[in-house]
Amino acid sequence: MDNISIARLLDETASLLEIDSADPFRIRSYRRAAEAVEQQTTQLSTIADDPKQLLAIAGIGKGMVANIQALLTTGTMPLREELLQKYKPTMLELLRLPGMGPKTVALVWSACQVCDIDGLEAAAKAGHLTKLPRMGEKFVTKLLKGIEDHRKNSSRFRIDKAQQHADTIINLIRAFPGIDEIIPAGSLRRGRETVGDLDLLATGPACEPDVVSAAVEHVAALPLIDKLIAKGQNKVSFTLRNNLQVDVRLLPRASYGAALQYFTGSKMHNVALRQRAIKRGLTLSEYALLRLEDNVIVAAASEAEIYNALDLDYIPPELRENGGELEAAATHTLPQLITLADIRGDLHMHTEATDGRDTIRQMAEAALARGLAYIAITDHSKNLAMTNGLDDTRALAHIKRIREIDAEFAEEFAAGNKSSATPYSLHPTPSPFRILPGIEVDILADGALDLDDSTLAQMDIVVASIHSHFNQPAEEMTARVLRAIENPHVRILGHPTGRKVLGREAYAINIDTILKSAAQKGVAVEHNASPARADLNDLHLRLAKKHNCKIVINTDAHATEELDQMRYGITQLRRAWLTPTDILNTQPTAQALLQQLRPKP
DNA sequence: GCCGTTTTCGGCCCGACTGTTTTCAGTCG
Structure with a gap:
């Protein structure tokens, strides 16, 4: 067991x-x-x-x-x-x-x-x-x-859980000699928030038709299989104990690209792509892109070849939803999508002072090790009693401690003896790692904040979020948020919709009004990168961009390893066609970031 | 049931909200 x-x-x-x-x-x-x-x-x-x-x-x-x-x-x-x-x-x-x-x-x-x-x-x-x-x-x-x-x-799985299962299975399959590539296709590859099942595509010498049966037997005998559903010539289907269905396909190298394209989807994207192929006297299947008149293979080994043969730029999987990506690829106007490496800071996280698990220094070290240049520590305020939220006195003491540790990092940097997973010297423009003092202040039922303005004035990062009274009518909820961002100290609107993937609907709220108002006031809206709480969905994110809203992506980490959840948030940004310039925390330094935020009163 | 210890047992984050009551139990975070 x-x-x-x-x-x-x-x-x-x-x-x-x-x-x-x-x-x-x-x-x-x-x-x-x-x-x-x-x-x-x-x-x-x-x-x-x-x-x-x-x-x-x-x-x-x-x-x-x-x-x-x-x-x-x-x-x-x-x-x-x-x-x-x-x-x-x-x-x-x-x-x-x-x-x-x-x-x-x-x-x-x-x-x-x-x-x-x-x-x-x-x-x-x-x-x-x-x-x-x-x-x-x-x-x-x-x-x-x-x-x-x-x-x-309940029949769908959150992307992070699906990814974990995929990683486990991929490692087991890769152990078989002669399998050198294996990629999850389907909605996991497209970065959907939830996936229905896993499609894993493997290739390598062991997947060629004359020898593939041994690899098929290996896959069909994986220890984590609960029920074996089917075992064909080059495909194995099974379920895990949690009922997640997994389809593994072992494909010859020559047609791997066509299969990857086909099984990545989406269905609507593939339909549109095949229509485009027919117009050009070609036919696209899971095996190859063929010329109709003589069945000669035009492209099959890689996805890029297939898209290029259809006069298209390569389309990243996250965009394959038949939402204008074919047109953009045809006119060479696909966006330069944001990547994880573009993110330089994380502006929302908790420590052991409230409901986090690790210390300020541990969070900072972990962020530095992940290549970030700055973070903000934003623990809860007093209204969240169950988290041991900070009252004004404790909040001020806490940021004093944050400033001390920030200074320690600066000293260690100056002394050049900083020992961490990623030495400063590896960064292109070495500068001290910064820890910004902040707070996640609670928006009360009437839109007031639960800490004094004099306290908030001491913070570099004030994230205002709703944590109670979720059942107000939409007009009241909207008015409440609007009032909260009237407060000039508020620089970021935290998890603005309260949405939870597979858990709870978004708050009843007029998001359009809120995004417009936030844009006008210069308040940034937060996309919560946690896959449980991918707060702004791709529609919200597009809306925010349309309104010229400042957007930040934060992990809301409660422990060091939760900083890794940034990768899932990035995927959602990519699905919304966002580029590095659409996101504030791609700014290279804390100072540059602070200049982009709403000016302090 | 775990932990820390003044080695034998007391402390262990708890307040707000909801739908039901007629003073509060149960759920949530």
Whole structure:
């Protein structure tokens, strides 16, 4: 059993304990243990014989060692079995519905014997639920809507999860000798926020027709396969334990480009491309671009050859949605899309002062190691009590500390003895790494901010975001944001739509009005790079560009490794046709960036 | 259930919002 499976079972046990109204702290222990296990780089199965090594992991104690050893040897553990006597595993899915917490799940089970989504929907429609305590018309309406949304989304996977699975599988397949290239095609390659399944295309000497069967057998025997769906001449289809379907195709080098083009899509892009081919007396398939009259291959080995043979510039996968990219490619007017390397700073992140996990210095070191030139530390303000948000006094003390560490970085730079993963000297224009003092200030229900202007005046970066009262009518919500950005200290509007991928609809808000107003006031709008919260979708981003709005892309990292999520945010910017000049934090230095932001009052 | 320890047990982020109540439990972040 691998770490992911152990983590999942521990987490599920935590959920079952919640339904069972167990001690909340005991529940938290199981959740923490699950997280800790998931983050381990070594497989626990290899060190399970040595309890000392397990106990060395923070969050794993004596009890958890016994649990993990039970899981590894028997595939389950006593507490889990005991809970499954009382409850059904399908109840865990009910917890994912909005408004359904452990207490409510336990209630519908004991009162109506409802333990799955279909049963819950039936009970809701039959009016059984309104007879229960604390459940009225409104609750049932919201619940039915939640079930509908859940069904719509649950068959898709977020891009980062899909990418992780793809990386794992790719590494396993690459281990087979004679496979030298393997690329995920489909919506993952196009950078969609969610993907339905994985399409992996491999090529190399081992994929040539006369020898491919050995490679097919290798793929069909991968250890992480849950169900093998199909095994053909050069294609293997299977599902993983989480139901993600994976199609692996092993293709000869000569037709790899055509296959990559075909399986990357999108469908509408391919239709348009094939129409263009026919007009030129050609025909495009997954095998090659052929001349119609004599079936001679015009292009097949690479995508670039195919596009060029159709009198088009190479079109990046993110643009292949039949949204004007063919016309642009034909007239050589495709945009120079932004890349990860263009991003020089990250202006929204949290530290252990509030709900982050790492220190100011750790975040800075991690950003420097990732090649950034500057960051802003923007911890939460006091209204977010659950994050231990900063009041005015603590906020001022915090930025004092930020300034100190910023000065330390400057000293270390001057002394030339900075030891970090990326020495300053590797940067084209060496200058000290900068840490800007900032805050993520909360926009209250009436649009006021929850810290004093005198405090905000001390900050280089003031990100204003909404964290409560999500259910205001659109007009009120819009007015509230407009009032917040009236405050001259606000320089960035944080996660302006509150959208969550696979989780929550955007706030009811008039985004057009807000973007216009932000553009007029010089307030930058933030695209949250986290794949869970790709806040502005590509439509929003295009709208922001149209209104000449300043745009920043930030990770909102709560730990050093979350800085890596920038890559997913970049993909969304590319899908919106944005270039480096459309984004403020492509500015090379903190000073240049600050000059681009709204001037301080 | 874990942790830190004054080695034997107490502390472990908790406030705001919602839909239901008629004073609050449950959910969310």
